Amino acid sequence: MEGKVIWFFGRPCAGKTSLANSVKNELLALGVKTISFDGDELRKGINKDLGFSIADRQENIRRAAELAALFARKGYWVVCSFVTPTEAIREMVHQIIGHALTMVFVSTPLEVCSARDTKGHYKKAQAGELANFTGITSPFEEPRNMALAIDCGTLSLEEATQGCMEHLLKDIRD
Numbered sequence: 001m002e003g004k005v006i007w008f009f010g011r012p013c014a015g016k017t018s019l020a021n022s023v024k025n026e027l028l029a030l031g032v033k034t035i036s037f038d039g040d041e042l043r044k045g046i047n048k049d050l051g052f053s054i055a056d057r058q059e060n061i062r063r064a065a066e067l068a069a070l071f072a073r074k075g076y077w078v079v080c081s082f083v084t085p086t087e088a089i090r091e092m093v094h095q096i097i098g099h100a101l102t103m104v105f106v107s108t109p110l111e112v113c114s115a116r117d118t119k120g121h122y123k124k125a126q127a128g129e130l131a132n133f134t135g136i137t138s139p140f141e142e143p144r145n146m147a148l149a150i151d152c153g154t155l156s157l158e159e160a161t162q163g164c165m166e167h168l169l170k171d172i173r174d
């Protein structure tokens with residue numbers, strides 16, 4: 001049976017990794033064969049030759065989407081978390097993965113992400129010390145026509161996970 005790809009995208013510090021891990025754990029608990037890929041993780045190995053220009057982000061996401069599609073064809077549910085900053089890059093993800101794809105926009109606003117700043121990147125970018133940082137010195141395009149957007153600035157991790165799971169399980173029933 002063909003698997004699925006659930007692709008979380010949003011600004012740095014939006015809560016993508018936390019939500020992806022939580023959804024992965026729910027799926028595993030339901031007995032679904034699940035695997036996850038995260039931007040930070042892939043950039044340490046398979047994508048370590050890439051930086052943060054738009055061209056490098058596009059190549060980063062192309063490789064990630066091809067990997068995800070491959071695993072989905074082998075029956076896995078693949079949970080992905082990447083910034084995926086532009087509509088053109090998101091469209092490429094659709095082209096590569098096709099109907100197995102569910103996109104989830106983690107819509108936590110810039111002010112909340114910037115206040116979280118877990119790695120100090122926002123502070124550096126705002127001080128002019130970090131070029132090409134998403135939302136400050138590199139674009140983050142708000143998506144149009146999102147079926148599923150989850151604000152992890154106002155929802156708890158448990159509420160956000162619940163919202164995702166309801167959507168995914170409804171998808172399976174329909």
Ligand SMILES: Nc1ncnc2c1ncn2[C@@H]1O[C@H](COP(=O)(O)OS(=O)(=O)O)[C@@H](OP(=O)(O)O)[C@H]1O
Pocket residue numbers: 011012013014016017038039040043052056057058060061081082083084085119121131132133134138
């Ligand atoms: N310049 C710049 N811009 C954006 N992000 C940066 C940058 N430099 C380092 N980082 C860290 O890299 C993580 C995002 O990597 P991604 O592979 O998800 O990005 S992308 O989809 O290719 O745009 C992102 O991690 P998350 O916070 O988990 O999103 C950042 O911590």
Ligand SMILES: Nc1ncnc2c1ncn2[C@@H]1O[C@H](COP(=O)(O)OP(=O)(O)O)[C@@H](O)[C@H]1O
Pocket residue numbers: 010011012013014015016017018019081116118152153155156157158160
């Ligand atoms: N729903 C939430 N409510 C409150 N804080 C959250 C929530 N989701 C994530 N966080 C916190 O926000 C920070 C960034 O989360 P993370 O999952 O690393 O985001 P991203 O992968 O988008 O950079 C972490 O400190 C995390 O604990």
